[in-house]
Amino acid sequence: MKMSHVGIMVGDMDQAVEFYTKALGLDIVMGNSKVIEEKQTAIGRMCIEVFGEGFKGFNIAHLVTSDGIGFELFEMKERQDQHIVDFTKIGIFHYCLETDDFEGVIEKVKQFGGKVRMDTMRYHPEDENRPYKMVYLEDPFGNLFELYSHAYSETYSSEYE
16 A cells, blocks of 8 residues: 545645645645536546535645655635644544654744644654654644654664664
8 A cells, every 4th residue: 555645625725835835845746726516527526426516616736745645735615714623533633744854844834824733852862863853733724744854664663672
């Protein structure tokens, strides 16, 4: 199994594309495009199946990480203003990105309208050979994401325990 992409609801497509490209370094595959509710195309029919009749249309953009994972940004015509993470409900509540420029990305997130949700933490503070760091952040629309300084498998490996 391989990861293909994630879909993220945003409040302003132009601001979202700027944030995800300039703060997080993603590349544009397909810029801001309009999708309308219609039954003539496969995409139109699929959207009705997923969002239901009367979804009013949306804007979409496709971005990609340096390792090929897609980010679909959706700006629905009718939406709530801010995403609120409800930790009492089952479902996906965040995604995680990895970077070699940990502190630089945190600064760019703040510069482009995102937020830092916690102090940076080290997974193994007692072991200088394992300087793995993490932090939870938000995009400008309240979508929660995590940032790692090292690879997932390296961070959680029991090889050194």
